[in-house]
Amino acid sequence: MDISKYQELFKSEAAEILQTLNNLLVQLEKTPASRETLNEIFRMAHTLKGMAATMNYPEVVKLSHEMESMLDTLRINPSSVDQKVCTVLFEKFDALKQSVAQANPFTERRMVRINEEDKAVMAKASREGIKTYIVKIVLHKDCTMPQARSIVILKTLQESGKILNEAYVHNQIKTAHFGKSFIAFYMTKNDIEAIKKEIRSIQDVDLVDIGPMTAEESKSPAKVPNMPAIDPPVQGIRVSVERLDNIFNLVGELNINKTQLETIAQSTANTELSEHLSMTHRLISELQMEVTNARLFPLSSICDQFPRMVRDMAKSEGKEVNLEIIGAEIGLDRVILDEIKDPLIHILRNCVGHGIEIPDIRRQKGKQAAGLIKIQAKRENNRVSIEVTDDGNGMDIERIKNKAVSMGLITLEKASCLSDQETAMLTTVPGLSTACQVTEISGRGVGMDIVKMKVEHVAGTFLIETRTSIGCKFIINLPVSLAIIKGLMVKVHHQIYGIPVSNIVRIIIGDPGSIKDIPLVSLREVFGFKNEGTAGTIPIVIVKVKDKTVGLMVDGLVNQQEMIVKTLDKSLARAKGLSGATILGSGKVALIVDVPALV
Amino acid sequence: MAKKILIVDDSAFIRMALRDILTESGYEVIGEAENGWQAIEKFKELLPDLVTMDVLMADETGLEALKEIMKLDRNAKVLMVTAMGKQAMVVEALQAGAKGFLIKPFESHAVVAEIKRILKE
Numbered sequence: 078m079d080i081s082k083y084q085e086l087f088k089s090e091a092a093e094i095l096q097t098l099n100n101l102l103v104q105l106e107k108t109p110a111s112r113e114t115l116n117e118i119f120r121m122a123h124t125l126k127g128m129a130a131t132m133n134y135p136e137v138v139k140l141s142h143e144m145e146s147m148l149d150t151l152r153i154n155p156s157s158v159d160q161k162v163c164t165v166l167f168e169k170f171d172a173l174k175q176s177v178a179q180a181n182p183f184t185e186r187r188m189v190r191i192n193e194e195d196k197a198v199m200a201k202a203s204r205e206g207i208k209t210y211i212v213k214i215v216l217h218k219d220c221t222m223p224q225a226r227s228i229v230i231l232k233t234l235q236e237s238g239k240i241l242n243e244a245y246v247h248n249q250i251k252t253a254h255f256g257k258s259f260i261a262f263y264m265t266k267n268d269i270e271a272i273k274k275e276i277r278s279i280q281d282v283d284l285v286d287i288g289p290m291t292a293e294e295s296k297s298p299a300k301v302p303n304m305p306a307i308d309p310p311v312q313g314i315r316v317s318v319e320r321l322d323n324i325f326n327l328v329g330e331l332n333i334n335k336t337q338l339e340t341i342a343q344s345t346a347n348t349e350l351s352e353h354l355s356m357t358h359r360l361i362s363e364l365q366m367e368v369t370n371a372r373l374f375p376l377s378s379i380c381d382q383f384p385r386m387v388r389d390m391a392k393s394e395g396k397e398v399n400l401e402i403i404g405a406e407i408g409l410d411r412v413i414l415d416e417i418k419d420p421l422i423h424i425l426r427n428c429v430g431h432g433i434e435i436p437d438i439r440r441q442k443g444k445q446a447a448g449l450i451k452i453q454a455k456r457e458n459n460r461v462s463i464e465v466t467d468d469g470n471g472m473d474i475e476r477i478k479n480k481a482v483s484m485g486l487i488t489l490e491k492a493s494c495l496s497d498q499e500t501a502m503l504t505t506v507p508g509l510s511t512a513c514q515v516t517e518i519s520g521r522g523v524g525m526d527i528v529k530m531k532v533e534h535v536a537g538t539f540l541i542e543t544r545t546s547i548g549c550k551f552i553i554n555l556p557v558s559l560a561i562i563k564g565l566m567v568k569v570h571h572q573i574y575g576i577p578v579s580n581i582v583r584i585i586i587g588d589p590g591s592i593k594d595i596p597l598v599s600l601r602e603v604f605g606f607k608n609e610g611t612a613g614t615i616p617i618v619i620v621k622v623k624d625k626t627v628g629l630m631v632d633g634l635v636n637q638q639e640m641i642v643k644t645l646d647k648s649l650a651r652a653k654g655l656s657g658a659t660i661l662g663s664g665k666v667a668l669i670v671d672v673p674a675l676v
Numbered sequence: 677m678a679k680k681i682l683i684v685d686d687s688a689f690i691r692m693a694l695r696d697i698l699t700e701s702g703y704e705v706i707g708e709a710e711n712g713w714q715a716i717e718k719f720k721e722l723l724p725d726l727v728t729m730d731v732l733m734a735d736e737t738g739l740e741a742l743k744e745i746m747k748l749d750r751n752a753k754v755l756m757v758t759a760m761g762k763q764a765m766v767v768e769a770l771q772a773g774a775k776g777f778l779i780k781p782f783e784s785h786a787v788v789a790e791i792k793r794i795l796k797e
Contacts, residue, residue: 221779225766229776278793279776280786 084180087132091177094125095170096381102166103384107399109158118166119148125173134180140173195241195262202239202264209241210265212272213286215258220281223257224250230279231261237275238265262290316371325368329641332361333660336638369558373408376454376463379418380405383425387450390429397447398433400425404454407461410558416535417463417553420528424465424551425450427525432469432549442546444468456557465551472543474500481509501541501549505529533673536562536577536656538623564640564659566667567618568633570606573667575640575659576629580620580672587614589630595619597628598675603654620672627676640669678704679795682724684715684741685757686733690780694728694757697784703791712737716744719752726795729774731758731765739769746773753794757782 098121105114122145129137147166151158199209214230216223227250231240240246241262249259265272269287276285335357342350384400391398433439433448440446451466478492481503487495495503503509507526525541528551532539537555556562564575565584589597597617601608617628640659649655656671681703685691688710695705706722709715711733719727727745731738738756745752756769756777766777775794778787 221760222763222766222777225763225770225777228767228770232770232775278789280790 084132087128087180088177091125091128091137094121094128095174095177097121098125098170098173099385100381102163102170103388103400105158105166106160106163106388109163110155112152112155115148115152115155115158119145119152122148125177129177129180132180134176136176137173137180140169140176144169144173198239198241199264207238207264207266209290210263210269210272210287211290212261212263212276213258213284214261214276214282215284215286217281217283218257220257223255223281226279226281227259230276230282233275233279234261234263234265234272237267238263238272240264258284321368321372325372328361328365328368332365332639332641335361336661369410370408372410373557374411374414375405376407376409376414376461377402377405379414379421380452383421383452386422387425387429390426391433391448394430394435396429396433396435398429399447399449401449401451403451404456407454407456408557409461409555413535413537413555413558416531417537417555420531420539420553421452421463421465423524423528428465428467428469428549432467432471434470459557461555461557463553463555465553466548468548471545471548472497472501472504472541474543474545477501477503477509481506484509497544498540498542501543504541505539538673540623562640562642563637564669565618565637566635566661567600567616567629567631568635569600569604569631571632573635573661573665574600574604574631575638575667575669576618576620577640577669577672578637580622582619582621582626584634585617585619585628587617589615589617589628592617592628595626595628597630599630600654600670601630601632603675620676622673622676625676629670629672629675640667642669678702679725679797680704680706680722681791682707682709682715682718682722682727684709684712684727684733684738685730686710686735687730690730690757694787697787698791700784701788701791711735712741712744715741716748719745719748726753726755726791728755728757728778729769731756731762731769731777739765739772742769742774743772755790755794 098118101114101118101121105111105118108114122141126138126141126145129141144166147169151162202209212234214227216226220226227246231243231246234240241264246259246261249255263272267275269289272287273285276282335354338350339354339358341347342354380402383402387398387400428450429448433450434442434444436446439448449468451464453464453466455462455464474497477500478487478495481487481500482489482492486503486506486509492500504525505528509526529539532553532555535555537553540552540554542550542552563578565578565581566573566575568574585592599608616631616634618631619626619628621627638661642657642659645652645655645657654671654674655668656674657669658666659669661667681698683691683694683698683705685694685708691708691710695708698705706724707718709718712735715727715729715737718724729738729742742754742756745754750773752773754769754774756766756774757780758766758777759780766774770777776790778790
């Protein structure tokens, strides 16, 4: 149930402030004497205190006040900030974060906005046995005339009592952002149950919360009189991700429907219909783009927690690590962000745990005592590359090779030919990755198979570059959005499959026997159909993933079309060579070829 | 004794619908008016316990009639009836003394509940 719109607003704003505070504290630890950072932390703590005071969350007020006071002293003497001070600040921050999480408007007293005149009225009334209450009313979300309904409520209350600071209530309900809930200070001889009963008889009332206003509250008016009780949302509206997903799915269905209509228009040679459909096509494309963009979230939504995380990991390992994030504003589909969060954390853990050396060793090598991890995101057309670089020790190439040979993954001869990069990529092979995890033999590569799998799951690619003593680079390349890709529809054993056009280099129609320089894969074999001999010329789709090229042998080419990617359910998701499904114009389902899995 | 109600609306259909709902719920519909001026006259003549008043009638007199009725009897109980999207007019009516409002299309239980609330039954 919608308990309180105030609470939601407070929490979302407080969460943003806490995130900024967290980052600032990490920054302060790196540059302790920075007056600028100290000022900013002070300002954040102060803002949070003001907000919490308005909501009357005493615990949050107390803790943010403590932090603010501490910062106030430190601002005068920035040079006194040291490791110890930072640790105390971090502890205070953690407590603050927890108290924000626990803050609840219905269990705590509310700060009120009562002026001197009203206080005098209250004092007089209380001598006559009239009590003052804080009344909070939430209207039903479907209420179509909330302002008018609120006035009916006020009028009803006024029939048997007095509203203090009526202007305050009118201010709440007249704003264009009126969130269908308001607070009133109400003086009456009636008891709480009687007031509730009266208000509940009014239509559109969803919730009534009434609490007595204590003498203490009325004696100490809000310390932040300039701050409104609720900050109306400044820009736009909040739309739940679920709703966006629904719209997105509907647009997808619409597109499929359009494709079906196009098929009909073609088969009936109806030019008028075709003309209208080309307009529909344009409109749907625009709609699709708008919805796709609306689903993009900034990378910062997952990266913001990294500085603190890296700091804590480094601390526990006795290392010093600085984290630099570039391009955090770049937007990615929410599904992709969800999927790559763990891989990124995994990579960072590797960088801190195994890559960056302890300060003494770094000094011996002539490096800065503090290691540097850089996350750099770049947008390239419809893709985003995220590079995580560390300036640590790099991977132990020889050890990885030895392990791979001993496990029978590669031969000794092949091992000697492998480049450093190819060797590094061996850590993404499940067996080796796991082996390394158990024995920590390579010192690197722990769980890299999972990273690769997760990245590829969202149509991304994963690469590792390593240079001994210089460091490692992990490159994740992702599509901005998952859902719609251009596909080449091909025929394999009387069935239609889609191959993402982004993977296709060229198409050859020729004799497979004549192609020597590119390895060939028969899709018939991959999907378990009988290979009825490939004599003569057949279409061969040449695909490329990173620097690997493979020719996919198919039975025939159908057409090119936009594919709305539908994920496969669990039982099919493990099927080799398939990454999803799409619906054809005819309404039939076509499976999408998982190209990275085949090269 | 059944409470007396005056129905003011320029639509005969709405008047009939309200009359049916109210009669069925035990109220006495003592009169109907189809514009603001008629409403004022009938109010003076019939002294109803409650008036249902269409906010926006053809001659735009719902608000004026309300204000006039409030002048005649500051304790008059007037329930505004409005179409969607006329919130500003409803707010004005409430500030001028109307006791509540109903949004068209209305359901009979909402009509009865609102009237009961205003008449404190």
